[in-house]
Amino acid sequence: MPTALRLLHALSPEHRDRLMSVAREVSFPADGQIFEAGGTADRFWVVRSGTVSLYQQVIADRRITVAQLGPGDLLGWSWLFRPHTWDFGAEAFSPVRAYEFDAGEVRTLFDQDPTLELSLTRTVGAILAHRLETTRAVLIEHYARHGGSR
Template sequence: MTKAIKLLTALPQPQRGRLTALAREVSFPEDARIFEAGGRADRFWVIRSGAVSLTQEVTPVQRVTVASLGAGDLLGWSWLFPPYEWDFGAEAFSPVRAYEFDAAAVQALCEEDPQLGIVLVRSVAEILAHRLEATRGRLMEHYALHGRGSL
């Protein structure tokens, strides 16, 4: 499996500097719900420290963790694609410090600097491809260990 891609380090320095100029530092206490599936996706974060669980609601009282994110990871990509709603929920697994980016400001920057926009979208796409591959691997392990049907 390939190494996880970190958004800020994936961007070349000039684009990274322009993007990080828009960041504001935020923190979330352990167990804080950062966002809910179906909510308005108008921002994203790059985690500085701590851990975040991406969750999927199975029933109104049961959530399953679909991914765990840590330092350097991108949290939130739904701001890039209509209908701009979160596909998953997110919860702080531990105290979290992060850089928060306003989606409208980042989109305006990308309009102003199309090269940054291309690099940013490619970086996010690479991150999503890596996460999809990791999820596929976990599903294969689950089915191999539990012998439940065929894929």
């Protein structure tokens, strides 16, 4: 999947309009925590401006940034799959503006339009496949450089 795949652009205009009907605009300050691994995943975002760092905590006092997300990128997918807990942490690297989507409201849209659910799930799946490849490469590079030590 090319890195240019953006959630909102991948949807049909009808599906995009339906999804955007439940969006709200939010912002996060630079260095602001957006969510932590293990927390309840009850929403997701599409970044409008700024940069978000996705990270994995590898030991208590050490974390690895596995991705940098920018305008147009999906932030958060764990809301879509049980047990609905975050697998990574996310922090605003710079001031961030985003569209926020409440997972419950989106699931209500899914009940009304199963084709929206299929389209959104397939698009998120494609984004996840790319992120998995990227994360694996980052972790391999990190451990090759550091020999698996701190």
